[in-house]
Amino acid sequence: MTLAEDIAHGMYIMVYCENQACNHAWPLDFALAIEKLGPDFDRVKDRERFLHALVCSKCGSRYPSIIVSNEAMRKAGSKAAATWGMIPPGAKSDGKK
Numbered sequence: 001m002t003l004a005e006d007i008a009h010g011m012y013i014m015v016y017c018e019n020q021a022c023n024h025a026w027p028l029d030f031a032l033a034i035e036k037l038g039p040d041f042d043r044v045k046d047r048e049r050f051l052h053a054l055v056c057s058k059c060g061s062r063y064p065s066i067i068v069s070n071e072a073m074r075k076a077g078s079k080a081a082a083t084w085g086m087i088p089p090g091a092k093s094d095g096k097k
């Protein structure tokens with residue numbers, strides 16, 4: 001899923017600072033993300049780099065948590081929205097290029 005595809009699909013990404021003393025949460029600014037990473041950046045495949053690029057504007061922490069959803073999911077109030085797009089850090093695709 002590239003950033004351009006995210007926008008095309010109306011995706012919405014909430015970013016949560018992992019710093020317990022901060023707890024800042026903000027919606028991802030896609031325009032800013034694209035400016036930084038490019039529209040073809042694959043945030044699923046390149047998750048580590050994506051999270052590294054996200055910096056808390058309040059405390060400067062990196063590697064926040066993200067929750068991905070879209071308009072339909074939010075309307076449905078689906079629980080799946082909470083985990084959709086979340087890939088465990090250790091997960092690897094099955095070797096195909």
Ligand SMILES: [Zn+2]
Nearest residue numbers: 017022056059
């Ligand atoms: Zn923070």
